[in-house]
Amino acid sequence: MGHGTNLLRRGPRTAVAAVAVGALATAGLTLGPATAARAAISCEVTYTGYQWGSGSGGFTASIAVKNTGDPVTGWTLTFTFPGSQRLTQGWSAQWTQTGARVTATSPAWGGPVGAGSSFFLGFNGTWTGSNPPPTDFAINGVPCTVNQVPNPSPSATPVTTPSATPSPPPLRIVISPKSIVVPEGGTAGVQVTLSQRPPGNVIVGTGRVAGDTDLTASAPVTFTPENWDVPQTITVTAAQDGDATDGSATFDSRSSQITGSSAVLWTAVERDDDIVP
Template sequence: MKFIGRRRWASAGVAFATAVATVGFALSAPAGAAPGCRVDYTASNWGGGGFGGKVKITNLGDALSSWTLKFTFPGSQKVTQGWSATWSQSGANVTATSMSWNGNLGTGASTEIGFNGSYTGSSNVDPTSFTLNGTVCTGQQPPTSTTTTTTTSGNPNPGNRVDNPYVGAKMYVNPDWSAKAAAEPGGSRVANQPTGVWIDRIAAITGTVDSRGIEGHLDEAVRQAAGAPLVIQFVIYNLPGRDCSALASNGELKPDEIGRYKTEYIDPIAAIFAKPAYKDLRIVTTVEIDSLPNLVTNVTPRPTAVPACDVMKANGNYVTGVGYALAKLGAVPNVYNYLDIGHHGWIGWDDNFGPTAELLFQAANASGSTKANVHGFIANTANYGALKEPYFTIEDSVNGTSVRQSKWVDWNRYVDEQSYAQAFRQRAVQAGFDPGVGMLIDTSRNGWGGAARPAGPGPKTSVDAYVNGGRLDRRIHTGNWCNQAGAGLGERPKAAPAAGIDAYVWMKPPGESDGASKEIPNNEGKGADKMCDPAYTGNIRNGNNMSGALPDAPLSGKWFSAQFQELMRNAYPAL
């Protein structure tokens, strides 16, 4: 099921029945060969026309290097999403072909594949015939069945997304991040905060030395949920030619490797999300930060153009990839996709604002996706823009000079992230998105507390003195993005904090570096970006200012203790 706008659904206390039927099959073998295999099929009915299917294949004959399973649905059933196999359906006939990693099946070995499906009418009848590599299933065993009744709260029917997934829900605390935070002096004060899980390379799907894999996180989320609604947040971040205007976070996939992005990255993630074990979680995705806005601001003929961004605009793989991710992830009934919109200091100018909304709408309708797969947008992901600037507004003037003419604002229409997010929401609707879309704002590092925090407006001796004296954001320039000195933890994650805002979130886990200050050999495709070097004097994209970065930073995503300590010292609200 895909998104149908942003509908409000009744919550709590609705019971639904889950019927589970299990059927065993022994496959006969061709003459002169050992018996073929056994297939165990399990269907779990959710109600409302949805169900999950699990197929266990056990090889009882000679070793296989690949396999193709075929069966026929006896009714109206359709496979809507599958995992651990390449699934296709023609009419009632279903085919599942092995993947590269599970095609080898030795004698006596088993593998499990599965799918989510839909049906019409009042019954969901199991298929009665299977073939594996052309061998017909015979010897059906008597079916066994059980029925259980489960009471849930929150979203009662799988596939019925709530208007705001954060309302009335717990939020997932990542144990991997939490342990690092708690190990820091004073870190226990924030170690229980929910943060995003970054899937920034193919290896992160199954797990790395730094983090458990997606299934490990989802299993832990089910445990933390304990039967209540729970939001778990993932950052989907591995486009071909990723971050074309930066070096610190370049990814593993080359600009033309859109095929690998689809089959080795998005497909496995969507398949895991779709597993029935996770259907009661609310899975929030931040889809490909720092991608589409680059195609607006950092391409020819803009003075800020970067050759790598020209390549990505020409080959179309950012648009293609984002559309594909939205289509695949949006097909999972309990996934909520939020598209990245950069931040006010990047997209807030007139010539960036509207074109970005239009480009996002194009991507939302690419590669088989529709706008219904976009539940909302996220601003300030992994950035530092102040949530609210209380001591000056875009309408202020000093001695007849608008604050828009100050060096800091530089003709931008927005001075903080909340006003930018609320305005972008309206512009996105004008571009064609559904009126109910919501916004997230990453407040993980935009608190700007501590001794440097202004207590009131700046002096009205000049427009620059007024803005610089009163602004909370203490960066040298709004284009500075890497490990910013003086930053602090921002507002704690909170549901529905303001009009049009679904939540304040900590999508960027505080303490994880934005990039290395100098070159560090690695196999993650990450280079050293000068914007992460505190000695760097800048470029056209940050007004040729100093980078404002902290020294001695590790690779992006690695733990940066000195930064974490500073973020706690400068937290606002204070810890």
């Protein structure tokens, strides 16, 4: 039942096709053998390579071929390696390499490629020295328009490492001298500066951390980014005391504007004036 229907449907179409082929054949004969059977080939190739290695290595290439001409049945893609590349394995075609020349022919299962259609193939290869992409792609001997996709290989990408910014030496408090003698009932001082220009104001305070409580240091001093290297004085006063011995104290100068440990220890000795020689 179904058979009969198909045959009935197919009949007229076959007849029409036969007429068409006949007309073409007749036209071909009229036009001459040189132009009759050749379809106009026009193609556009997009080549994308992914390579790895340094100095030498491997790569994978993807090739997209767009048929921008007449339909093609049975194609041969050819191109030339510009460098020392070697084909190791290809797919979606029958691949051969002779010298630098590579040929890929349409696989047996490949059907006609319609106008405007694309087909895709690719291969793996090795490279030494450099891996420039091929540029002379042709289909059936007709050169194709070629689009190169930039190779996103690591060697092609400039490696930007953040330049190691040398960390500046830490800001320090500088005390000079580190030991002073203060007469009882009198004063003496140490000079204080900063080791380098601070980003902002730095207040240096001084406290006694050990020793004779009759020795006291003066109020904090402030350094600015402008006067950081102009010495300021920390004055130590030795109060009159009732003993007859030389006292001593350890002072600690530091700043909360300096990150990290900024403490500088220094000493003052009281020259007692009650000592009977």
